[in-house]
Protein backbone atom coordinates (compact mmCIF):
# COMPACT_ATOMS: atom_id res chain seq x y z
CA UNK A 1 0.00 0.00 0.00
CA UNK A 2 1.40 3.38 -0.99
CA UNK A 3 2.90 5.48 1.75
CA UNK A 4 0.53 8.41 1.19
CA UNK A 5 -2.57 6.20 1.44
CA UNK A 6 -1.12 4.40 4.43
CA UNK A 7 -0.56 7.66 6.24
CA UNK A 8 -3.98 8.96 5.28
CA UNK A 9 -5.67 5.82 6.56
CA UNK A 10 -3.49 5.84 9.63
CA UNK A 11 -4.21 9.50 10.19
CA UNK A 12 -7.92 8.85 10.14
CA UNK A 13 -7.09 5.96 12.51
CA UNK A 14 -8.71 3.28 10.38
CA UNK A 15 -7.10 -0.02 11.35
CA UNK A 16 -5.23 -1.24 8.29
CA UNK A 17 -7.08 -4.51 7.69
CA UNK A 18 -4.10 -6.04 5.93
CA UNK A 19 -1.61 -5.63 8.73
CA UNK A 20 -3.08 -4.60 12.11
CA UNK A 21 -3.91 -7.49 14.37
CA UNK A 22 -7.34 -6.21 15.51
CA UNK A 23 -7.43 -8.70 18.37
CA UNK A 24 -4.36 -7.18 20.00
CA UNK A 25 -4.52 -3.56 18.77
CA UNK A 26 -5.30 -1.50 21.85
CA UNK A 27 -8.26 0.86 21.34
CA UNK A 28 -6.08 3.82 22.23
CA UNK A 29 -3.19 2.91 19.98
CA UNK A 30 -2.04 5.90 17.95
CA UNK A 31 -1.83 4.89 14.26
CA UNK A 32 1.83 4.46 13.31
CA UNK A 33 1.74 7.26 10.71
CA UNK A 34 0.20 9.83 13.04
CA UNK A 35 3.40 11.85 13.47
CA UNK A 36 4.33 15.48 12.66
CA UNK A 37 6.45 15.93 10.58
CA UNK A 38 5.17 13.05 8.43
CA UNK A 39 7.79 10.27 8.36
CA UNK A 40 9.23 9.16 5.02
CA UNK A 41 8.17 5.47 5.26
CA UNK A 42 5.55 3.97 7.58
CA UNK A 43 4.89 0.23 7.60
CA UNK A 44 2.28 -0.66 10.27
CA UNK A 45 2.04 -4.27 11.34
CA UNK A 46 2.26 -6.70 14.21
CA UNK A 47 1.21 -6.49 17.81
CA UNK A 48 1.61 -3.25 19.73
CA UNK A 49 4.41 -2.65 22.22
CA UNK A 50 3.35 -1.79 25.76
CA UNK A 51 5.20 0.39 28.23
CA UNK A 52 5.01 -1.20 31.70
CA UNK A 53 6.59 -0.59 35.11
CA UNK A 54 9.22 -3.18 34.13
CA UNK A 55 10.26 -1.41 30.92
CA UNK A 56 13.90 -0.36 30.70
CA UNK A 57 15.68 1.85 28.21
CA UNK A 58 18.77 0.18 26.74
CA UNK A 59 21.48 2.42 25.33
CA UNK A 60 25.23 2.43 24.66
CA UNK A 61 27.25 5.15 26.46
CA UNK A 62 27.17 7.44 23.38
CA UNK A 63 23.36 7.40 23.47
CA UNK A 64 23.05 7.77 27.23
CA UNK A 65 21.97 11.44 27.17
CA UNK A 66 19.20 10.78 24.66
CA UNK A 67 18.09 7.74 26.70
CA UNK A 68 18.00 9.69 29.96
CA UNK A 69 16.04 12.48 28.30
CA UNK A 70 13.54 9.94 26.96
CA UNK A 71 13.12 8.51 30.44
CA UNK A 72 12.60 12.01 31.87
CA UNK A 73 9.95 12.71 29.22
CA UNK A 74 7.95 9.54 29.92
CA UNK A 75 8.22 9.37 33.71
CA UNK A 76 5.73 12.10 34.83
CA UNK A 77 2.70 10.61 33.02
CA UNK A 78 3.56 6.92 33.51
CA UNK A 79 5.08 7.02 36.98
CA UNK A 80 7.43 4.25 35.78
CA UNK A 81 11.15 4.25 36.69
CA UNK A 82 12.30 3.56 33.09
CA UNK A 83 15.97 3.18 34.02
CA UNK A 84 18.66 3.44 31.36
CA UNK A 85 20.75 0.26 31.24
CA UNK A 86 23.70 -0.83 29.11
CA UNK A 87 22.09 -4.15 28.31
CA UNK A 88 18.56 -5.28 29.18
CA UNK A 89 18.11 -8.76 30.60
CA UNK A 90 16.03 -11.05 28.39
CA UNK A 91 12.23 -11.06 28.87
CA UNK A 92 12.32 -7.44 30.05
CA UNK A 93 10.27 -5.08 27.85
CA UNK A 94 12.84 -2.73 26.40
CA UNK A 95 13.12 0.47 24.40
CA UNK A 96 16.53 0.01 22.78
CA UNK A 97 18.48 2.92 21.33
CA UNK A 98 21.22 1.64 19.09
CA UNK A 99 23.97 3.43 17.18
CA UNK A 100 25.42 1.96 14.04
CA UNK A 101 26.46 2.81 10.50
CA UNK A 102 24.31 2.61 7.41
CA UNK A 103 21.13 4.23 8.71
CA UNK A 104 19.95 7.49 7.14
CA UNK A 105 18.07 9.50 9.76
CA UNK A 106 16.58 6.90 12.11
CA UNK A 107 14.71 3.59 11.90
CA UNK A 108 12.07 2.78 14.53
CA UNK A 109 10.81 -0.79 14.92
CA UNK A 110 7.95 -1.60 17.29
CA UNK A 111 7.09 -5.16 18.28
CA UNK A 112 5.28 -6.70 21.25
CA UNK A 113 8.37 -6.93 23.51
CA UNK A 114 10.77 -4.38 22.08
CA UNK A 115 11.02 -0.99 20.46
CA UNK A 116 14.28 -0.35 18.69
CA UNK A 117 15.39 3.07 17.48
CA UNK A 118 18.50 2.77 15.35
CA UNK A 119 20.55 5.65 13.93
CA UNK A 120 24.07 6.49 12.89
CA UNK A 121 24.19 9.48 15.24
CA UNK A 122 22.76 10.49 18.62
CA UNK A 123 20.87 13.27 16.79
CA UNK A 124 19.16 10.59 14.69
CA UNK A 125 18.19 8.77 17.88
CA UNK A 126 16.81 12.04 19.29
CA UNK A 127 14.66 12.45 16.17
CA UNK A 128 13.40 8.88 16.60
CA UNK A 129 12.56 9.59 20.22
CA UNK A 130 10.42 12.61 19.19
CA UNK A 131 8.50 10.27 16.89
CA UNK A 132 8.11 7.68 19.64
CA UNK A 133 6.65 10.31 22.00
CA UNK A 134 3.94 11.05 19.41
CA UNK A 135 3.18 7.31 18.98
CA UNK A 136 2.27 7.01 22.65
CA UNK A 137 -1.25 8.10 23.71
CA UNK A 138 -1.65 11.90 24.14
CA UNK A 139 -1.85 11.35 27.90
CA UNK A 140 1.94 10.78 27.84
CA UNK A 141 2.30 14.57 27.98
CA UNK A 142 0.43 14.83 31.28
CA UNK A 143 2.49 16.05 34.22
CA UNK A 144 1.05 13.53 36.71
CA UNK A 145 0.70 9.72 36.54
CA UNK A 146 -2.21 8.56 34.36
CA UNK A 147 -3.93 5.17 34.28
CA UNK A 148 -3.52 4.50 30.55
CA UNK A 149 -2.69 1.49 28.39
CA UNK A 150 0.67 2.80 27.15
CA UNK A 151 0.55 1.02 23.82
CA UNK A 152 2.62 1.84 20.74
CA UNK A 153 1.37 0.49 17.40
CA UNK A 154 3.44 -2.30 15.88
CA UNK A 155 5.44 -1.77 12.71
CA UNK A 156 8.44 0.01 11.25
CA UNK A 157 9.23 3.64 10.44
CA UNK A 158 12.18 4.67 8.28
CA UNK A 159 12.62 8.44 8.43
CA UNK A 160 15.05 11.23 7.58
CA UNK A 161 14.85 14.98 6.86
CA UNK A 162 14.41 16.56 3.41
CA UNK A 163 16.30 19.77 4.32
CA UNK A 164 19.23 20.15 6.70
CA UNK A 165 18.07 23.55 8.05
CA UNK A 166 14.66 23.58 9.75
CA UNK A 167 14.54 26.75 11.80
CA UNK A 168 12.48 28.87 14.14
CA UNK A 169 13.29 32.50 15.04
CA UNK A 170 12.59 34.52 18.18
CA UNK A 171 12.86 38.31 18.18
CA UNK A 172 14.55 39.07 21.53
CA UNK A 173 14.91 42.77 20.68
CA UNK A 174 11.39 44.17 20.41
CA UNK A 175 10.41 42.31 23.55
CA UNK A 176 13.01 40.45 25.63
CA UNK A 177 12.06 36.84 26.47
CA UNK A 178 13.85 35.38 29.46
CA UNK A 179 16.21 32.40 29.17
CA UNK A 180 13.55 30.19 30.77
CA UNK A 181 10.97 31.28 28.17
CA UNK A 182 13.47 30.61 25.36
CA UNK A 183 14.22 27.17 26.85
CA UNK A 184 10.49 26.37 26.97
CA UNK A 185 10.21 27.37 23.30
CA UNK A 186 13.22 25.17 22.48
CA UNK A 187 11.48 22.21 24.13
CA UNK A 188 8.32 22.87 22.11
CA UNK A 189 10.00 23.27 18.70
CA UNK A 190 12.34 20.28 19.22
CA UNK A 191 9.29 18.02 19.29
CA UNK A 192 8.79 18.78 15.59
CA UNK A 193 12.46 18.08 14.74
CA UNK A 194 13.22 21.79 14.27
CA UNK A 195 17.01 21.95 14.55
CA UNK A 196 17.93 25.67 14.42
CA UNK A 197 16.79 28.59 16.57
CA UNK A 198 17.69 32.02 15.18
CA UNK A 199 17.77 34.69 17.93
CA UNK A 200 17.33 38.30 16.79
CA UNK A 201 19.55 39.90 19.49
CA UNK A 202 19.60 43.62 18.61
CA UNK A 203 17.39 46.20 16.93
CA UNK A 204 16.29 49.82 17.11
CA UNK A 205 14.60 49.42 20.50
CA UNK A 206 17.12 47.36 22.47
CA UNK A 207 20.45 45.47 22.56
CA UNK A 208 20.06 42.02 24.11
CA UNK A 209 23.50 40.35 24.27
CA UNK A 210 26.41 41.42 26.48
CA UNK A 211 29.45 42.57 24.46
CA UNK A 212 32.54 43.11 26.68
CA UNK A 213 34.34 45.48 24.30
CA UNK A 214 31.22 47.67 23.98
CA UNK A 215 29.63 47.42 27.46
CA UNK A 216 27.21 50.33 27.10
CA UNK A 217 25.28 48.39 24.45
CA UNK A 218 23.51 46.49 27.23
CA UNK A 219 24.17 48.96 30.06
CA UNK A 220 22.32 51.73 28.18
CA UNK A 221 20.15 49.87 25.67
CA UNK A 222 19.50 46.55 27.42
CA UNK A 223 17.71 47.75 30.51
CA UNK A 224 14.11 47.63 31.64
CA UNK A 225 11.89 49.84 29.52
CA UNK A 226 13.86 49.31 26.30
CA UNK A 227 11.20 47.04 24.74
CA UNK A 228 8.39 48.19 22.45
CA UNK A 229 5.99 50.49 24.36
CA UNK A 230 8.64 50.63 27.09
CA UNK A 231 7.80 47.08 28.16
CA UNK A 232 10.02 44.01 28.08
CA UNK A 233 13.59 45.14 28.45
CA UNK A 234 16.48 42.97 29.54
CA UNK A 235 19.45 41.22 27.98
CA UNK A 236 21.39 37.96 27.93
CA UNK A 237 24.68 37.93 29.79
CA UNK A 238 27.36 35.83 28.15
CA UNK A 239 26.68 33.18 30.79
CA UNK A 240 22.97 33.21 29.92
CA UNK A 241 23.76 32.87 26.22
CA UNK A 242 26.28 30.03 26.75
CA UNK A 243 23.68 28.24 28.89
CA UNK A 244 21.08 28.61 26.12
CA UNK A 245 23.54 27.25 23.55
CA UNK A 246 24.17 24.23 25.79
CA UNK A 247 20.47 23.68 26.55
CA UNK A 248 19.58 23.87 22.85
CA UNK A 249 22.46 21.59 21.82
CA UNK A 250 21.24 18.88 24.24
CA UNK A 251 18.03 18.92 22.20
CA UNK A 252 19.90 19.01 18.88
CA UNK A 253 18.87 22.61 18.28
CA UNK A 254 21.66 24.94 17.10
CA UNK A 255 21.44 28.61 18.09
CA UNK A 256 21.95 31.17 15.27
CA UNK A 257 22.71 34.65 16.71
CA UNK A 258 21.70 37.71 14.69
CA UNK A 259 23.21 41.18 15.00
CA UNK A 260 21.29 43.24 12.44
CA UNK A 261 23.43 45.75 10.51
CA UNK A 262 23.75 48.34 8.95
CA UNK A 263 20.08 49.16 9.65
CA UNK A 264 18.05 48.48 12.79
CA UNK A 265 20.83 50.04 14.92
CA UNK A 266 19.17 52.87 16.87
CA UNK A 267 19.78 51.10 20.23
CA UNK A 268 23.51 50.79 19.47
CA UNK A 269 23.70 54.46 18.48
CA UNK A 270 21.92 55.59 21.64
CA UNK A 271 24.65 53.80 23.60
CA UNK A 272 27.54 54.89 21.33
CA UNK A 273 26.84 58.15 19.47
CA UNK A 274 30.18 57.75 17.65
CA UNK A 275 28.40 55.14 15.56
CA UNK A 276 26.36 57.92 13.93
CA UNK A 277 27.77 60.20 11.23
CA UNK A 278 27.12 63.38 13.23
CA UNK A 279 28.18 61.96 16.59
CA UNK A 280 24.87 62.91 18.18
CA UNK A 281 23.01 60.19 20.06
CA UNK A 282 19.53 59.65 18.61
CA UNK A 283 16.63 59.45 21.06
CA UNK A 284 15.81 55.94 22.35
CA UNK A 285 12.90 54.44 20.39
CA UNK A 286 10.13 52.18 21.70
CA UNK A 287 7.81 52.48 18.71
CA UNK A 288 7.64 49.88 15.92
CA UNK A 289 8.77 51.93 12.93
CA UNK A 290 11.58 50.35 10.84
CA UNK A 291 14.15 51.52 8.29
CA UNK A 292 15.14 54.86 9.84
CA UNK A 293 18.56 54.01 11.33
CA UNK A 294 21.93 53.27 9.75
CA UNK A 295 25.49 52.78 10.93
CA UNK A 296 27.81 55.45 9.52
CA UNK A 297 29.44 53.42 6.75
CA UNK A 298 32.08 56.09 6.05
CA UNK A 299 33.62 55.95 9.57
CA UNK A 300 36.29 53.39 10.51
CA UNK A 301 34.87 53.04 14.03
CA UNK A 302 31.83 51.37 12.44
CA UNK A 303 33.96 48.49 11.15
CA UNK A 304 35.82 48.15 14.46
CA UNK A 305 32.39 47.90 16.13
CA UNK A 306 31.17 45.32 13.61
CA UNK A 307 34.32 43.23 13.96
CA UNK A 308 34.37 43.39 17.78
CA UNK A 309 30.74 42.29 17.96
CA UNK A 310 31.18 39.49 15.40
CA UNK A 311 34.32 38.28 17.18
CA UNK A 312 32.66 38.13 20.61
CA UNK A 313 29.46 36.54 19.30
CA UNK A 314 31.44 33.95 17.30
CA UNK A 315 33.32 32.95 20.46
CA UNK A 316 29.99 32.33 22.18
CA UNK A 317 28.39 30.38 19.33
CA UNK A 318 28.91 26.65 18.81
CA UNK A 319 26.92 26.55 15.57
CA UNK A 320 28.18 27.28 12.05
CA UNK A 321 26.23 30.47 11.35
CA UNK A 322 26.30 34.12 12.40
CA UNK A 323 23.44 36.20 10.99
CA UNK A 324 24.35 39.85 10.33
CA UNK A 325 20.92 41.04 9.25
CA UNK A 326 21.05 43.46 6.29
CA UNK A 327 17.32 44.13 5.99
CA UNK A 328 15.46 47.46 5.66
CA UNK A 329 18.62 49.57 5.39
CA UNK A 330 16.47 52.36 3.96
CA UNK A 331 18.64 54.99 5.68
CA UNK A 332 21.81 53.62 4.04
CA UNK A 333 22.63 54.77 0.51
CA UNK A 334 22.72 51.74 -1.85
CA UNK A 335 26.41 52.18 -2.70
CA UNK A 336 27.23 52.54 1.02
CA UNK A 337 25.21 49.41 1.83
CA UNK A 338 27.14 47.46 -0.77
CA UNK A 339 30.49 48.73 0.55
CA UNK A 340 29.46 47.87 4.10
CA UNK A 341 28.43 44.30 3.20
CA UNK A 342 31.61 43.81 1.16
CA UNK A 343 33.69 44.68 4.29
CA UNK A 344 31.57 42.98 6.95
CA UNK A 345 30.39 39.70 5.40
CA UNK A 346 34.03 38.42 5.19
CA UNK A 347 34.51 39.21 8.91
CA UNK A 348 32.17 36.33 9.76
CA UNK A 349 34.41 33.86 7.93
CA UNK A 350 37.45 35.48 9.59
CA UNK A 351 36.06 34.24 12.93
CA UNK A 352 35.33 30.77 11.62
CA UNK A 353 31.63 31.04 10.89
CA UNK A 354 29.40 31.10 7.81
CA UNK A 355 27.76 34.47 7.09
CA UNK A 356 23.97 34.50 7.05
CA UNK A 357 21.75 37.49 6.31
CA UNK A 358 18.36 38.66 5.06
CA UNK A 359 18.21 38.24 1.30
CA UNK A 360 19.10 41.89 0.55
CA UNK A 361 22.75 40.90 1.20
CA UNK A 362 22.57 39.05 -2.13
CA UNK A 363 23.47 42.33 -3.89
CA UNK A 364 27.00 42.03 -2.47
CA UNK A 365 29.50 39.80 -4.31
CA UNK A 366 30.83 38.77 -0.88
CA UNK A 367 27.50 36.99 -0.32
CA UNK A 368 28.57 34.21 -2.71
CA UNK A 369 29.77 32.25 0.33
CA UNK A 370 26.85 33.27 2.53
CA UNK A 371 23.35 32.03 3.25
CA UNK A 372 20.58 34.43 2.24
CA UNK A 373 17.28 34.24 4.13
CA UNK A 374 14.42 35.03 1.74
CA UNK A 375 11.73 37.02 3.53
CA UNK A 376 9.97 38.50 0.53
CA UNK A 377 6.33 38.17 -0.45
CA UNK A 378 7.03 38.27 -4.21
CA UNK A 379 7.60 35.25 -6.45
CA UNK A 380 11.19 36.11 -7.19
CA UNK A 381 14.11 38.45 -6.46
CA UNK A 382 16.63 39.31 -9.18
CA UNK A 383 19.60 39.86 -6.84
CA UNK A 384 18.95 36.55 -5.07
CA UNK A 385 18.64 34.64 -8.37
CA UNK A 386 21.96 36.13 -9.53
CA UNK A 387 23.70 35.47 -6.20
CA UNK A 388 22.62 31.82 -6.18
CA UNK A 389 24.51 31.38 -9.44
CA UNK A 390 27.69 32.49 -7.60
CA UNK A 391 27.17 29.99 -4.74
CA UNK A 392 24.83 31.71 -2.29
CA UNK A 393 22.59 29.21 -0.45
CA UNK A 394 19.03 30.06 0.57
CA UNK A 395 16.79 29.56 3.62
CA UNK A 396 13.14 30.15 2.76
CA UNK A 397 11.02 32.20 5.16
CA UNK A 398 8.58 34.07 2.88
CA UNK A 399 6.80 36.69 4.96
CA UNK A 400 3.37 35.87 3.52
CA UNK A 401 3.63 32.19 4.47
CA UNK A 402 6.26 31.69 7.21
CA UNK A 403 6.09 34.86 9.34
CA UNK A 404 4.43 33.67 12.54
CA UNK A 405 3.84 37.24 13.77
CA UNK A 406 1.29 37.65 10.98
CA UNK A 407 -2.31 37.51 12.19
CA UNK A 408 -4.26 34.30 11.40
CA UNK A 409 -7.31 36.37 10.52
CA UNK A 410 -8.21 40.03 10.91
CA UNK A 411 -9.70 39.09 14.32
CA UNK A 412 -6.42 37.79 15.74
CA UNK A 413 -5.68 39.97 18.80
CA UNK A 414 -1.88 39.77 18.44
CA UNK A 415 0.49 40.20 15.51
CA UNK A 416 0.68 42.28 12.37
CA UNK A 417 -0.80 41.99 8.88
CA UNK A 418 1.58 43.89 6.54
CA UNK A 419 2.66 40.73 4.66
CA UNK A 420 -0.56 38.68 4.76
CA UNK A 421 -3.13 37.05 6.96
CA UNK A 422 -1.71 33.54 7.46
CA UNK A 423 -4.04 30.73 8.53
CA UNK A 424 -2.69 27.22 9.02
CA UNK A 425 -3.43 26.19 5.43
CA UNK A 426 -1.50 29.24 4.14
CA UNK A 427 1.52 28.34 6.31
CA UNK A 428 1.41 24.83 4.84
CA UNK A 429 0.46 25.87 1.33
CA UNK A 430 3.80 26.46 -0.36
CA UNK A 431 6.89 24.59 -1.52
CA UNK A 432 10.37 25.77 -0.47
CA UNK A 433 11.86 24.12 -3.57
CA UNK A 434 9.90 26.29 -5.98
CA UNK A 435 8.89 29.31 -3.87
CA UNK A 436 11.32 31.74 -5.54
CA UNK A 437 11.43 31.54 -9.32
CA UNK A 438 15.03 31.20 -10.45
CA UNK A 439 16.23 29.73 -7.16
CA UNK A 440 16.62 25.99 -7.84
CA UNK A 441 15.85 23.43 -5.12
CA UNK A 442 19.57 22.61 -5.08
CA UNK A 443 20.30 26.08 -3.65
CA UNK A 444 17.72 25.76 -0.86
CA UNK A 445 19.18 24.45 2.42
CA UNK A 446 15.94 24.74 4.37
CA UNK A 447 13.14 26.76 5.89
CA UNK A 448 12.64 29.04 8.89
CA UNK A 449 9.58 30.40 10.74
CA UNK A 450 10.42 33.87 12.11
CA UNK A 451 8.43 35.23 15.08
CA UNK A 452 8.84 39.00 15.47
CA UNK A 453 7.86 40.27 18.91
CA UNK A 454 6.59 43.84 18.44
CA UNK A 455 3.20 42.68 19.74
CA UNK A 456 4.28 39.55 21.63
CA UNK A 457 5.23 40.04 25.28
CA UNK A 458 4.83 36.65 26.96
CA UNK A 459 5.49 32.97 26.24
CA UNK A 460 1.70 32.54 25.95
CA UNK A 461 1.71 35.18 23.19
CA UNK A 462 4.58 33.37 21.44
CA UNK A 463 2.78 30.01 21.69
CA UNK A 464 -0.48 31.44 20.36
CA UNK A 465 1.22 32.70 17.20
CA UNK A 466 3.66 29.80 16.76
CA UNK A 467 1.25 26.90 17.23
CA UNK A 468 -0.20 25.38 15.07
CA UNK A 469 1.66 27.08 12.20
CA UNK A 470 5.23 26.16 13.23
CA UNK A 471 4.54 22.41 12.76
CA UNK A 472 3.39 23.24 9.22
CA UNK A 473 6.73 24.87 8.42
CA UNK A 474 8.56 22.04 10.21
CA UNK A 475 6.80 19.51 8.01
CA UNK A 476 7.71 21.43 4.83
CA UNK A 477 11.31 21.27 6.05
CA UNK A 478 11.36 17.60 6.99
CA UNK A 479 8.82 15.51 5.06
CA UNK A 480 9.14 13.90 1.65
CA UNK A 481 5.38 13.78 1.18
CA UNK A 482 2.90 16.63 0.96
CA UNK A 483 -0.80 16.32 1.85
CA UNK A 484 -2.91 19.02 3.48
CA UNK A 485 -5.62 16.44 4.31
CA UNK A 486 -3.11 14.21 6.06
CA UNK A 487 -1.38 17.12 7.83
CA UNK A 488 -4.61 18.67 9.09
CA UNK A 489 -5.81 15.28 10.38
CA UNK A 490 -2.54 14.67 12.24
CA UNK A 491 -2.60 18.24 13.56
CA UNK A 492 -6.15 17.74 14.82
CA UNK A 493 -5.06 14.76 16.89
CA UNK A 494 -2.04 16.70 18.20
CA UNK A 495 -4.26 19.30 19.92
CA UNK A 496 -4.81 17.21 23.09
CA UNK A 497 -1.03 16.99 23.49
CA UNK A 498 -0.73 20.78 23.56
CA UNK A 499 -3.60 20.88 26.04
CA UNK A 500 -1.72 18.53 28.38
CA UNK A 501 1.52 20.44 27.89
CA UNK A 502 -0.28 23.69 28.73
CA UNK A 503 0.70 25.20 25.36
CA UNK A 504 -1.52 28.18 24.50
CA UNK A 505 -2.19 27.25 20.87
CA UNK A 506 -4.71 28.82 18.46
CA UNK A 507 -7.63 26.47 17.75
CA UNK A 508 -7.84 27.22 14.05
CA UNK A 509 -11.32 26.54 12.61
CA UNK A 510 -9.54 24.93 9.63
CA UNK A 511 -8.62 21.95 11.86
CA UNK A 512 -10.88 19.26 13.41
CA UNK A 513 -9.40 19.32 16.92
CA UNK A 514 -9.98 15.91 18.47
Ligand code: IFG
Nearest residue numbers: 290327328358375405416452
Ligand atom coordinates in the same frame (compact mmCIF):
# COMPACT_ATOMS: atom_id res chain seq x y z
N1 IFG B 1 10.23 43.39 8.88
C1 IFG B 1 11.45 43.54 9.67
C2 IFG B 1 11.44 42.97 11.06
C3 IFG B 1 10.07 43.04 11.73
C4 IFG B 1 9.03 42.45 10.79
C5 IFG B 1 7.69 42.31 11.48
C6 IFG B 1 12.38 41.60 8.48
C7 IFG B 1 13.59 40.92 7.91
C8 IFG B 1 8.95 43.31 9.57
N2 IFG B 1 12.55 42.87 8.92
O1 IFG B 1 11.33 41.00 8.56
O2 IFG B 1 12.38 43.67 11.87
O3 IFG B 1 9.74 44.35 12.11
O4 IFG B 1 6.81 41.52 10.74
